[in-house]
Amino acid sequence: MNMMDTKATSALLYLDGVHVSFDGFHAINNLSLTLAPGEMRAIIGPNGAGKTTMMDIITGKTKPDKGEVLFDGIVDLTKLDETKIAELGIGRKFQKPTVFESQTIEDNLLLSLNVDHRVRGTLFWRKSRDEAARIERVLETIRLTDSRHMLAGSLSHGQKQWLEIGMLLAQDPKLLLVDEPVAGMTDVETHQTAELLKEINRDNKTVVVVEHDMTFVRELGVKVTCLHEGTVLAEGTIDDVSANDRVVEVYLGR
């Protein structure tokens, strides 16, 4: 009991015994997961393992039927909505890159800045020098400085992925949830993305990466959690997990 408490309070993200079902289909089944502050975790699992649903739960899009979801050891995420959770400092990149296509790249970043998000503050908002500099930095990091005035909708798939990661950076959250960041990227881009994520992680940010691409996961070199049918199947280094019989069975079929 005592151990659990310390585990819960010292963890940045703590999921315990979470269940979700949609019309009788158990998408998440007794899922428990703990992330220490500053940790980077890769989550793998076959289609339908519940990876995206897990992210939906953390970000408040889906409410679990039962179970505990704690952030920073004290905040009960199941009681909050998406907006509140985002304000707490949880950022998310979606599986399908979701950027504001009819606005420029710069505006996309500007919208993501973690400044006053209330209606009045936004109406009378003026970009300060500091904020302009932040946008500049992010643009450089994601290598889109030259095309800053282009509409986000005109970017290639890989560029959109980067823009979305850039939006995460502008948001400056404590916890980043990154869903399939390298889907549709070339090998070079994949490599660059891995470097970028590692760099973000070095800034003492906690990162959760959901990815299918095993080369990419290997490159990250972090602890891996394998989900299957909404529950944790195996956890450990990439080599441990890929050597696990049950993981092999799940991925290759019986």
Place this chain on the structure above:
Amino acid sequence: MTPHILTRSLDRSAMIFLLIVAAVGILLPLSNLLLPAGSMFQVPTYLMSLFGKYVCYAILALSIDLIWGYCGILSLGHGAFFALGGYAMGMYLMRQIGSRGVYGNPVLPDFMVFLNYKELPWYWYGFDMFWFAALMVLVAPGVLAFCFGWLAFRSRVTGVYLSIITQAMTYALLLAFFRNDFGFGGNNGLTDFKDILGFNIQSDGTRATLFALSCLALAVGFLMCRAVVTSKLGKVLIAIRDAESRTRFLGYRVESYKLFVFVLSACMAGVAGALYVPQVGIINPGEFAPGNSIEAVIWVAVGGRGTLIGAALGAVVVNYAKTVFTSGALAPYWLFMLGALFILVTLLLPKGIIGTFNDWCEPNRLRNRAKQKRDPIVESAAAEDGVTLPRPAE
């Protein structure tokens, strides 16, 4: 409001638009009043009132464009806010009649005497004062929009669902205002106005002033909308329109933004209605008819949604066409024309007149857009609509 907001909102096309509105708002009344009747350049009073009606419709169209074009909220009940503003003004005008009515009752309007009202209903109190009526022009639509929007946006009713319940809202009001015991004149509405602020409502001078005021309201409304859409709030609105849930995950309280812009838009529609009533001389429950609201939406679609100028232009063009057609030998075919307009604009001219014009004029933007497979507005409309087709999980 800081000056910064104003300067930022005035680009070249906005300046041109404002100049045109100012020119029309000044020259038309002057020509009506100063030139001799029958002169080639004299604008007859009936024509000025007709244009005044168009200007009010243009304000209504602006208010619809603000929420539909920039925030993706398709209201099919904006006529209700327009009519509420109109009723608030109509109530003031009724009280101004005083004992000059047919029944000569100094307090009760004619229809109340006719319906055997013994005393003024409480909700008619205060409408003998112009400032109170003017306040109500904003408050009545604003409060309705706030209550309705608060309920709808908080529970995330979006897309066609929202459109349908806004239509139900105006339909319910239509039924209510048709009732005699509701205290707003029932079927006949409010009419036979005599004067406004002591000026005879029929006189050329009053009409010219009302027209000029309508143009002023259009200009102010336009500036306000520009200020909103060019601010960061405008970017948030577009973000909500294109990807509502994404905006939420960035930490924006989407329902507050929608509520803000919905109430603002409803108040604008109320002002449009209030200016409309003294110029046409009547307000009746027919203004609540769902058909009116949806017709106003097509003005915006014709002009080009999300352009503001297009909304105003569309309102004037469509209504001018309506006047021309319904007064001539082609009257029976007007509804065919209007119906065809709905279909053709959505099929062939989805960006409207101004949007298409912009695409021609800005080859740079066009090139950017050409790279896209699909129009983002269109795509987002699908994503944000309530009836997303089921997709395979993961």
Place this chain on the structure above:
Amino acid sequence: MPDLLRRLIFVLLLTFVSSAAHAGPFEDAVARLSTDSFSDTEAAIGALTASGNAQALPIIGALQGGRLLADSASKQLFIKSPDGKFTDAATGASVASAPTSATVVRLNNRLRRVVDAAVGTLTLLSPDPARRVQAAQSVFKTHDAAALPVIDGALAKETNAAAKRAFIEARAAILLFKPDATEPEKLEAIATIKARGDREALALLTGLTGDQPPSVVGGAANAKAAIERSLTLWSYLQNAWYGLSLGSVLLLAAIGLAITFGVMGVINMAHGEMVMIGAYVTFVVQEVIRTSYPGLFDYSLLIAVPLAFLVAGLLGVVIERGIIRFLYGRPLETLLATWGLSLVLQQAIRTTFGPTNREVGNPSWMSGAFELGQITITYNRLWILCFTMAVFVILLAMLRYSSIGLEMRAVTQNRRMAASMGIATSRVDALTFGLGSGIAGIAGVALSQIDNVSPNLGQSYIIDSFMVVVFGGVGNLWGTLVGAFTLGIANKFLEPFAGAVLGKIAILVLIILFIQKRPRGLFALKGRAIEA
């Protein structure tokens, strides 16, 4: 009144004692009526009632209708029939015309009551059982003690069950109010009235005043309470029936929408116009039958149903191919375009058939009504309910078991997968939309039976239909069923309290509030995919 009663009783008793032995009283009465003085008239009515003469009822009936003319000179009476022909009242023989001196026999209010009672008494003995029941009912209402001997006499001979029951009830009413009836008689009477249990019985018991034994007062109060309870129950049942009927109409109008909006996700604002077109198909079918094959009129609806399905369905396919398929994924644009379409269709019908209501008749098997306990059920509403359920079941079965139904479900669930399995998705889209439109057309046939057939017919249903689909939950036919009947019944139960218009407004407000709680309706699908 007691004076009047006494006289009538006297006259009646006299009749029964002396019967119609001498021919005098009838002729006397005729003569006295012809003097046209109020007192003579009253006495004459009594004598006529007692005379047993076949002309007595026609004479008093004419008197009641102000069609009895008297010629004081010749002491003759004439009856003017409603179509202006004259008969000699005493003999019943037709005459060419009444003398110019003849005037209408006058009545005052007191006499009018006497006349009514006399007509009642006379019809109690009518050879037609239905009229006897009617007369007994009116005696039940007036509980005129003067009628008691006639009732007793009639009851003894009565063989018709309905008339017999009516006589027993009338007798009970009289006994209950008769001052000299015994206590057990009165208690028995109360039991009989309680068993009758309708509004009339309640009114009768409520009217019971004067010096009554305590047991009778108590018994009447109990009976009244019991009747009130059962009446409340019946009124709930009646409301429930009205609600079911309205629900069936809503379901019929919404069920096609549940296909196009619910299953396909296409919002068709011209749906109401498909209903309207179905109604006009019925009109055209009936016109053709009227002019060419009058004998087929009773089958007109059976002919109209498949025709309306075909016409509206084909139109639906054309609309889908011509407009809607270009707008998939753009629901708001679809909404606007189909609204424009609805304007065009309305105007087209208006220019073809005129803006006014067109007459669509009910076949004989759909007109009339029957009573079930205390509630009235009209045949057309009942048929529409049955028809709606049949359409619902057929549609459900079609979606579940037919190959096109299977294809439809496949396409809605996963378009790309369905296409790769070799399903012609665009054909399925057109057919699905055609099916929804065709069902709207069928709805039009049914609605033509209870609503005005005008170009605006569809508009009055479109908002309600959308409410039903939204309330029931999109993409679920069962939801539409439950939604339609819930809204129908709720509407009818609200109406007595709030009035029709406020009731409707209340329903709209309730739905808006309901959407707060369950934004996706009663039977919403849950899951990540839907919420994406």
